[in-house]
Amino acid sequence: MERKVAIYCRVSTQQQTTDRQKEELLRFVSDNQWNVEEENIFVDVISGFKKGEVRPCYSRMIEQVEQGNIDTILFSEFSRLARNATDLLNQVTFFKEYGVEMYFQKQNLWLKHDGSDLGSTIMLHVLAVMSSYEIELFSERSLSGKITKVQNGHGGGxxxxxxxxxxxxxxxxxxxxxxxxxxxxxxxxxxxxxxxxxxxxxxxxxxxxxxxxxxxxxxxxxxxxxxxxxxxxxxxxxxxxxxxxxxxxxxxxxxxRRKIVYYKPDPTNPVPVDKRTNREIIYEYSEHVEALxxxxxxLYQRVQNKLSNAHYNKNNAVKHDNLLKHLMKCGECSSNFSVGKSVDTAKNYVGGERTYKCYGRVNRKDKPQTCKNGAEVRQWKMDGLVLQLSLQMFAQIDIESSNSQRIEKLNTEISEKECIVQSKRDILQNAEGEYRKALKRLSRIDDEIADELILAAKTEYDEVKRKLNDEIVNLSREIISNKVIINNLEKLNANPLLKDRMNEIRDDKLLVKTMINEYVETVYVYRIHKYWLLVIVCYKGGEEMWGTIKSARYKKDEMFFDPLLCKYGVEFQAWLLNNTEKCFSYDKETHTISYNGNSEIYLEFQKGTYDYTAFDEMVKRTEWIGSFPFFDFEKEGEKKNFSKNMDIQPINNEINWQRHNDLLLERLTRGKH
Structure with missing residues (x-):
């Protein structure tokens, strides 16, 4: 009776080959003058270390065994069947129950199904244990070789x-x-x-x-x-x-920075390597190699910071548009800020329900409060202050050169997006061509299966077409948006007057967001006083501006309004200080500000350390106090005139903040900074 022979080969990765196993076993078949059909040569690319892992070809071989189509299986060695002694013996028992004989070429061992080869069975148990031990020993030797290579300056993976x-x-x-x-x-x-x-x-x-x-x-x-x-x-x-x-x-x-860690090998552990805990470290290698x-x-740190923020804000889908959330940090606890709805819905000058809130203040069952001094402030206030500080900062930089660089960058993005659009159109055209070929081929077949295949092809093509068209539309919108921004920046560069240029920025919501994202690195918020917050805006060019904002209601003498001067409504008292010289420093533990006296701008200030009240008095006494109007980014333009019905004195006789804002611009544009 002719044998029904099968060959089983296995390798661990796509990069390995079963050629040697297959060739040697086929030679063994030829030497014994047997015959093996091509469909009875089973090859898996799978790791033998992972318990329970699916081996497709091995499963097909099992089906053939159960159907009685195979009576002899050839393996190159024990580890091709299993790398654990217990699993190996269980698999051998299974095959014996179905009357299958097995041959392991490396061990030169035959296992008969009738139990007549007691010596072979005993030998199997001994060799199975030895094989497991050999695998562990090989893993340790292999690891030792890798460590030696790294120590000798070679690659470690x-x-x-x-x-x-x-x-x-x-x-x-x-x-x-x-x-x-x-x-x-x-x-x-x-x-x-x-x-x-x-x-x-x-x-x-x-x-x-x-x-x-x-x-x-x-x-x-x-x-x-x-x-x-x-x-x-x-x-x-x-x-x-x-x-x-x-x-x-x-x-x-x-x-x-090369960092390589080698763990103690555990080849019989069924748990995947990436899910194992408390693994024993055998060797750690760490070295800085400048040549690499x-x-x-x-640049690496900038990317890490962005990755950290992206991870923190992974589920940051916000229903309401906002200007600053992604830039804000609590100076007290280093938390990010969330956006939310204030419980106070009073319809007055501090109206508007949207707020920025230190995430450390959030107190839930799953997230206890970690920050007592963290701020919660209306978006109108914070957006208005940061925008005013930023417009003041723009007085110090060559905004025309900066905008030209931004325009160049946007043009590059447009070219890249247009290239992507063309690529997707090519893919869509190819998909349409394949779809038409499939229709032509299937239309020649007149049966129900052809109809089903035609329907399936149409469904697949329609889905590909829909997805690609959506992507093309979205990219086209981004291209148009970039072209609009370029147009705005070119208009700003064409306007030589700084104040007019600043007003153009404030009046354009899209341009405001563009400029804030282009120049602002981080906005830090500290509680310097029970009612007042210190806002430090750090810019990507190294500049730094300081401002203050009240977390409570403003008093009437802290507000300023004149129909002729206040184009954007009521303005509110604030410090508008340039700290690019790093002449000011803040201690959050003592809530004090230190001035080192080394400033070419604030010549009237006295060197020393001040609490909020004392420093505020000096700012006002030296006429460096400023003001800012609210800015509602989410609903920009809807509430600009809300101040007209307010009972506010036209001008505060003691301090004309509008004049001081103009004075600050004049001082900053004299070439000192």
Whole structure:
């Protein structure tokens, strides 16, 4: 009776090959003058360490065994069947119950199904235990070899990171990928999302990290004279994904810091490696190698800060538009700010229900309060103050040059988005072509199955078409939005008068958001007094402006309104101080401000340390007090005239804050800063 022979091969990764296993077992079949059908050669690419992991081909072989279509199975060694002694013995018992004989070539061991080979059975138990021990010993030896390589300056796996390569067993920078890494970091730091970067790279046909790894592996097989491995996916169609960028952005290797950790191997542990806890560390390697640096420490830190904020605000979908939430930090507890609705709905000059609130103040069952001094302030107030401080700051910078740089950047974004749009249109055209080919092919078949296939093809095409059209529409809107911003910035550059230019910014909601996002780095909020908050606005160019805002109702003598002077309604008392010289410092523990006397602007101030009241008196006495109008970003334009019906004195005779705002601009534009 002719044997019904099957061959089973297994490798752990796509990069490994079953060629050797298969060839040796086929030679064994030929030597014994047996025959094995191609469909009875089962090959899995799966790790034998993971208990319960699905092995598709192994499962198909089991089905054939249960149907009586196989009576002999050939394995290259025990570990191809299982890498755990207990599992191995259980699998052997299963096959014996179905009358299947097994042969393990490496161990040169036959296992008969009738139990007549007692010696072989005993040998199986002994070898199974020895095989498990050999696997553990091999893992330890392999780890020892890896540690020795790292100690000798060779790669420790980190050479596989995008941007690096192995050169004579040393990790070095890959010159073909270095600029792509740097560009990705710069784009993310400049405001691109991971999805945006992937879209740009894919539209420019930049090979993804996995493509480069596979191509390198293919070249290595060619050099060794091995056949080109066939993959179940199209290598040329692998795209950049946000997960690839996420791994890149968290990798300190790009600033030259190599960190490698080796854990004690535990090959029989069924728990996946990434889910194991309390793993024993065998060896840690940490070294700074300047030759491996691709980006600067500053750029890396900017990306880490953005990643941290993105993680914190992962579920930050906000129903109401706001200007500053993403920029605000509590100076007391370092928490971000949330936006919400105030319990006070009084319809007066502090009306408007939307607020910015220190997240540390939130007190729930799942999140106890962690900040007692954190602020909660109306958005109208905070937006108005920060906008006024920012407009004052613009007096110090070459706004025309800065806007020109912004215009250049926006034009680059437009070009990139137009390239992505064209790429998606090409994909849509190809999809339409494939759909028409499928219809033509299936229309020749006259049966119900063809109708079902036609319907399925149409459904798939319609979904692809809908998705691509939506993406094209959204990108087109972004292109138009960028062109509008460019138009606004060009108009500002055409206006030589600073005050008129500042008014143009304030009157355009989109331009306000553009300028705030372009220049402001962080807005810190401290509680300097029971009723007053100190707001420190840090700008990306290193400038710093200080202001104050009242967290309670303003008194009438703290407000200013004149129909001829106050174009934007009531203005409210505030410090508007330039601290770019770093002449002021704030101590949040003592709630005091120190002035070092080294300022070319505040020559009238006396050197010393002040509490809020004393410093406020000095600001007013030296006529440096300023004011700001409310700015409702969410409903900009709807409440500009709310101050006309208010009972406020036209001008405060003691302090004309509007005059001092103009004076501040004059002082700042004299060339001192």
């Amino acid at each position: 980190d050479e596989r990171a995008f941007g690096y390569m192995n050169d004579n067993k040393k990790i070095v920078i890959n010159p073909d990928e270095r600029d792509i890494v740097k560009r990705a970091f710069e784009m993310y730091a400049d405001g691109y999302s991971s999805i945006d970067i992937c879209e740009v790279f894919n539209s420019e046909n930049i090979p993804s990290p996995y493509v480069n790894r596979l191509n390198s592996f293919i070249e290595m097989r060619k050099r060794k004279g091995l056949d080109v491995k066939q993959y179940k996916f199209d290598i040329g169609n692998l795209k950049w994904r946000p997960s690839s960028l996420n791994r890149m952005f968290h990798n300190e290797l790009y600033v030259g 640096r691709i980006i600067s420490d500053e």
